[in-house]
Amino acid sequence: MPPPAISSPPVGTCGTGAADVPPSARAAGVRGRLASRQGLSVACVVLLAVLLVSVVVAVGLGSAVITPGETARYLWAALSGGHIAADEVTTYQIIWQIRTPRVLTAALVGAGLSAVGVAIQALVRNALADPFVLGVSSGASVGAVGVTVTGGLAALGIYAVSAGAFIGALVAAVLVHAAASSRGTLSPLRLVLTGVAMSLGFQAVMSVIIYAAPDSEATSMILHWTMGSFGAASWGSLPVVCVAVLLGLAVLHRHGRVLDVLALGDETAASLGVGPDRHRKGLLVIVSLVTGVMVAVSGAIAFVGLVMPHVVRMVVGAAHARVLAVAPLAGAIFMVWVDLVSRTLVAPRELPLGVITALVGVPVFIVLMRRKSYLFGGR
Template sequence: MLAAVLAVSVVVAIGLGATVVPPEETARYLWAALSGGRIGADEASTYQIIWQIRTPRVLLAALVGAGLSAIGVAIQALVRNPLADPFVLGVSSGASVGAVVVTVTGGLAALGVYAVSTGAFAGALAASLLVYAASSSRGALSPLRLVLTGVALALGFQALMSVIIYFAPDGEATSTVLYWTMGGFGAANWGALPLVGSVVVLGTAVLYRHARALDVLALGDETAASLGIDPDRHRRSLLVLVSLVTGVMVAVSGAIGFVGLVMPHLVRMVVGAVHARVLAVAPLAGAVFMVWADLVSRTLVAPREMPLGAITALVGVPVFIVLMRRRAYIFGGR
């Protein structure tokens, strides 16, 4: 059902915008692009809007939404914390610092439009290495150490970013960075989709393969060890995977909050706490939500575009508060 809803949502979202195209016409343009069909000369401009501008943006939104939801499921089991999300380990803040440094200094200019994304990805990887180095003790990774270290480094990265922005001589660069740190898909293009799609799909598949290990890790290290699972080894490998996938997504979309925090809880309320079920449903639910959130962000105050992080927060905060007030709901099940 969610797969069908996602397909319909993608077609509808591609057709809506400053130029409204009916769903049947949108589907015809998409089929023509995929099958090599012909488009009339009077439809060329509409076809370009549909295929070259909106389609990669909507598809990227679906991929990032799916990835954030899947990574959120993994992190909440990894650190055994219901308040954890893909950015609790400081990866998002590290990516923001990398993007700020590249934007303000003009570094990596040879990469052109990919300079900011490359800087963000490098910052995300650097943040992951710092979190791992600071939280590991004799090869062991404590969930509490991971959370505390991630939160502390995230605050440090945010302070560093604020200092850089404050002393930035270019006000336009500052505005660009501030918008980027709240997330958005305005720079989406076909070139970014293969990498993001590959990383999200492979990352989700690996997490699904480790669903049983996630079930055990959520019960605690002692229980995991008694069942033959090495918690530290699995936690290290999952940390690498989470950091890689998060870094790639942040590099193309900026920091988008609440999706990886709220979606896993909503899905658990429907399908239960077994991670094989949650990881099968959460990516589809996150993709649907992100497609519609992006549509609202680019049409609500058109021709201006609202930061996507503001939309997800406006939806995520009240939903999360309602979840917390439901006495029948406990993290990991009902």
């Protein structure tokens, strides 16, 4: 009696055809994917609601405390053209002209730093990378310090320091890219090492400029700015930051699958049909531009782009599309509250943002790294 015939599975099914999967298993898989998407959507909606509440609370708190209800009424009046009584004009001006652009700028910078941190860690395949590993922050600081001390770009008025910081960031990005490129390729290791070296060089230049500053007031302002501050935020600078950050978020989220592949290594990316050098160069341009715009309005703020991606990965997993959906919202909430603490904790003086983010970021990062269940890019 001949042995029973063994049918071969279709090519590409690895021995498990669709017909071999029980309907209950297929239904369970579909429900799991839908639950995952619904869970992500719910998380984003909740974080968005928390962000809106945080913005209203932060706008109302300060040297003059205004209740959330009154703050919301003033904001609605500003947006809808509503009526404001004569005796409320001063409070309205504080809310709308001073605090609102500052809080919105903080939210945008927090979102941008978190998203750029996610992208940088994937592009250079380094768990310790953050938006400033490429030397862009140091270059922006040199530009801003140079304008402050020399009085350059005076024709731009209040935008002179921001313009100097932006130009410095662009120059730093170009120099790092040119120095790290070798025969048309851009390896992650060369990029990180070049960025670190350039960053140290820019910091040395900045130290010389500060040392040669004409007076102590200029030196104090420079040091305060280089450690991060939203004190110069205004409605005039907000549109540029908004456009740069939102466009950057859109581009990075669209390249979520590319970042997944790049994080696996260049050889794996090439085998999957993804050109690592081409995508890395394009994304680095986006990252540098967004970072330059943020540093131009806020100065250098450490640890946000380093810690927030790791925290979000622990919650939503390693897929970059999911991380890039949650990390900007989480970073925006975090930065709104950091800015609130910086301007109220020792009022009327203002703490540099970098001090607060370091005090929070260092312990959190150490705790994350000491958790045995945590691995970069997953749990």
